[in-house]
Amino acid sequence: MRPFSVSSFCAVVVALGTIGGQPARADDTAPTLPAPVVEPVEPSAPAASPSPVAPVAPVEPVEPTVVEPVEPVKPLVPTTAPTPFEIHGGLNLRTDLGVHPLRLDGGVRYGILDVVLVLDPMVLTDGQASTDLLLQLRSDVGIAGIAGWRLTTVGIADGIQFQQNLVLGVGMDLPSFFGGAVRGQGGLELAMMIVKHGADLPSEVISFASGRHYIDLVNFGMFARYEFGWAP
Amino acid sequence: MKMPITMRRVALVGPVSVVALLGCRPDTQPLVICHNANCVEPANPDEDDTAAALTASLALLDDDVPLIDGVEIDTFWNGAEARCLFAHDLAGSDEPDALAAVDVINAHLSGRFAQGAPLTHSGESFMLFVELKGHVGEAKSDKHSDEELARHADCAVDVFEAFAGPAVAEARPARVVFTSFEPALLRAVQDALEARAVNEPLVPVRLTALFGIPPPLDSQTLPIADFGDVDLGGVSIHPQWTRQTSQAAFDSLGLDVGYWVFSAVPETLAAIDAHQPSFVTTSEATFMRRWLDR
Numbered sequence: 001m002r003p004f005s006v007s008s009f010c011a012v013v014v015a016l017g018t019i020g021g022q023p024a025r026a027d028d029t030a031p032t033l034p035a036p037v038v039e040p041v042e043p044s045a046p047a048a049s050p051s052p053v054a055p056v057a058p059v060e061p062v063e064p065t066v067v068e069p070v071e072p073v074k075p076l077v078p079t080t081a082p083t084p085f086e087i088h089g090g091l092n093l094r095t096d097l098g099v100h101p102l103r104l105d106g107g108v109r110y111g112i113l114d115v116v117l118v119l120d121p122m123v124l125t126d127g128q129a130s131t132d133l134l135l136q137l138r139s140d141v142g143i144a145g146i147a148g149w150r151l152t153t154v155g156i157a158d159g160i161q162f163q164q165n166l167v168l169g170v171g172m173d174l175p176s177f178f179g180g181a182v183r184g185q186g187g188l189e190l191a192m193m194i195v196k197h198g199a200d201l202p203s204e205v206i207s208f209a210s211g212r213h214y215i216d217l218v219n220f221g222m223f224a225r226y227e228f229g230w231a232p
Numbered sequence: 233m234k235m236p237i238t239m240r241r242v243a244l245v246g247p248v249s250v251v252a253l254l255g256c257r258p259d260t261q262p263l264v265i266c267h268n269a270n271c272v273e274p275a276n277p278d279e280d281d282t283a284a285a286l287t288a289s290l291a292l293l294d295d296d297v298p299l300i301d302g303v304e305i306d307t308f309w310n311g312a313e314a315r316c317l318f319a320h321d322l323a324g325s326d327e328p329d330a331l332a333a334v335d336v337i338n339a340h341l342s343g344r345f346a347q348g349a350p351l352t353h354s355g356e357s358f359m360l361f362v363e364l365k366g367h368v369g370e371a372k373s374d375k376h377s378d379e380e381l382a383r384h385a386d387c388a389v390d391v392f393e394a395f396a397g398p399a400v401a402e403a404r405p406a407r408v409v410f411t412s413f414e415p416a417l418l419r420a421v422q423d424a425l426e427a428r429a430v431n432e433p434l435v436p437v438r439l440t441a442l443f444g445i446p447p448p449l450d451s452q453t454l455p456i457a458d459f460g461d462v463d464l465g466g467v468s469i470h471p472q473w474t475r476q477t478s479q480a481a482f483d484s485l486g487l488d489v490g491y492w493v494f495s496a497v498p499e500t501l502a503a504i505d506a507h508q509p510s511f512v513t514t515s516e517a518t519f520m521r522r523w524l525d526r
Binding site: 096097098099126127128130152154155156157158159161163193196199201202203204205209210211212213215216217219 | 273274275277278280444445450470472493494495496497498499500501502503505506518519521522523525526
C-alpha cells in the first residue's frame with residue numbers, strides 16, 4: 001500500500017460526493033440513465049382538405065432509434081479509497097557502530113504516520129541491546145521525517161546500564177522488489193544520548209557547556225531497512 | 233561493593249557468559265587510564281585536572297584493587313604568567329603548578345606500595361600520561377613561541393623527574409607517556425629528554441601523538457606526517473572521530489594504539505571490541521572496568 005497521498009485524498013472526495021448525491025463529474029451521470037428509446041411515430045392519415053390541393057405524400061414511418069448506452073467514463077481516481085492501515089516487518093541494517101549491524105523492526109502504518117519498533121536479537125552476542133521506538137511522517141515523494149527514542153542497555157559486571165537516546169533522522173524510499181512486496185528505506189539519523197543511568201552508577205545527563213561535555217554523546221549513523229507490508 | 237568483580241563474574245550464567253567462555257572475547261584487556269585526572273562518575277569535564285578529582289580517582293578501588301592502571305594529567309603553559317600549570321585550559325582560576333599533581337600521585341603510590349597493596353588493576357607498572365596542551369592562552373590559536381615550547385617541554389621533563397625519583401628510590405616500576413596534539417611540543421620534549429640525558433630503565437618513556445576531531449571541525453588534530461621527526465611510540469585516538477583507514481595506517485607504522493574518550497557510548501564499546509586498543513583513557517573508570525570485566 002502506498003502512503004496517503006493527494007490521489008488518495010481525491011478518491012475519498014469523489015466517494016463522499018457520490019454518496020451525497022452530488023456527482024463529482026457531470027459525466028458520471030451517464031451510466032445511471034436508462035437507455036432512451038424513441039417510440040416509432042405512427043403514420044397519420046391524410047386529413048380531408050376542403051381545398052383542391054395536391055395531396056401530400058404520406059410521411060414515411062420513422063424507424064425507431066435506439067440510443068446505445070454510453071460507456072461509463074472511468075473516474076480519474078478510484079472511487080473506493082484503499083485502506084490506509086498496514087502492518088509491516090523486516091530488517092534494520094547498518095554498518096556504523098552505534099547499534100548492532102542487524103536488528104528486526106516491525107510496525108503499523110496509518111496514512112502518513114508510521115510507528116516502528118526496532119528490536120535487537122544480537123543482544124545474545126555481547127549483552128548489549130538497542131531498542132528503538134520511532135515515529136515516521138511520510139510524504140508523497142518517498143521522504144520521511146523520523147523522530148523517536150532509543151534505549152540502549154549495556155551489560156556490565158553486576159548490572160545493566162541504560163542509555164536513553166533521542167533519535168532524529170530522515171529516511172528516503174529505496175527501490176522495492178518482488179512487485180513491491182519487499183520495500184526499502186535508507187536514511188541518516190542523529191542519536192543523542194540524553195541520560196545514562198543504572199547499575200548503581202551515578203546518572204549522567206548530557207550538557208552542552210563545552211564540546212568536551214557532548215563530543216562522545218552525539219553521533220550520526222546511516223541505516224537501511226527492508227520490510228514486508230501487509231494491509232488487512 | 234560487596235564482592236570482587238572477578239568473583240561475581242564467575243557466578244554469572246547466561247548467554248553472555250557462554251559467548252565469553254567460547255572464546256569470543258579478547259584474552260587481553262586494554263589498560264584503563266584516568267582521563268584528565270578525573271574519572272569518578274558521572275563524567276564531568278568541569279572537574280578535569282583538579283587535585284580533588286585526582287585524589288578521588290586514585291582512590292577508586294574494588295576489594296582494595298585499583299580500578300585504573302594509570303592517570304593522565306594535563307600541563308598547560310600559561311603564556312601570560314609564564315607558568316606551567318596542572319590544568320586543562322585557562323577556564324578556571326587558581327590552577328596549581330604542574331608538579332602539584334605529581335605530589336598527589338606520588339603520595340598515593342608510595343603509601344600503597346608501603347602497604348604492599350596493588351598499584352594497578354593489571355598488576356603492571358603504573359602509567360603516568362602527561363599531555364602537553366598546545367595553546368598558551370584562552371584560544372586554541374594562541375600557539376607557543378619557540379621559547380614557550382622549550383619551557384613547556386622542560387616543565388614536562390620536570391614532571392617526569394619528580395614522578396620517577398620516588399619510583400626509583402622505592403624500586404617501584406613505572407612508565408611515563410608524553411602526549412600532545414602538537415608535534416612541535418613532542419619534538420621539544422624529545423629534545424629536552426636528550427639534553428637532560430634522561431634514561432631511567434625503571435621508568436621508561438614514550439612519546440604519543442593525540443588525534444581527535446579532524447579539521448575543519450577542530451584545529452587540534454594534525455596529520456600523522458606532521459610528527460615525522462618525532463620518535464613516536466604510539467598514538468592515542470578518539471575512536472568515534474578516527475577513520476578505520478587511519479587506524480590501519482597507525483598499525484602499519486607499528487605504533488601502539490590507544491583510545492581516549494570522556495563518556496562511553498555503544499560506538500566506543502564496539503570500537504574497543506573491534507580494535508582492542510592497548511589502553512583506554514576514560515572519564516568513567518568504574519563503568520569501563522565493569523564493562524571490561526563483564
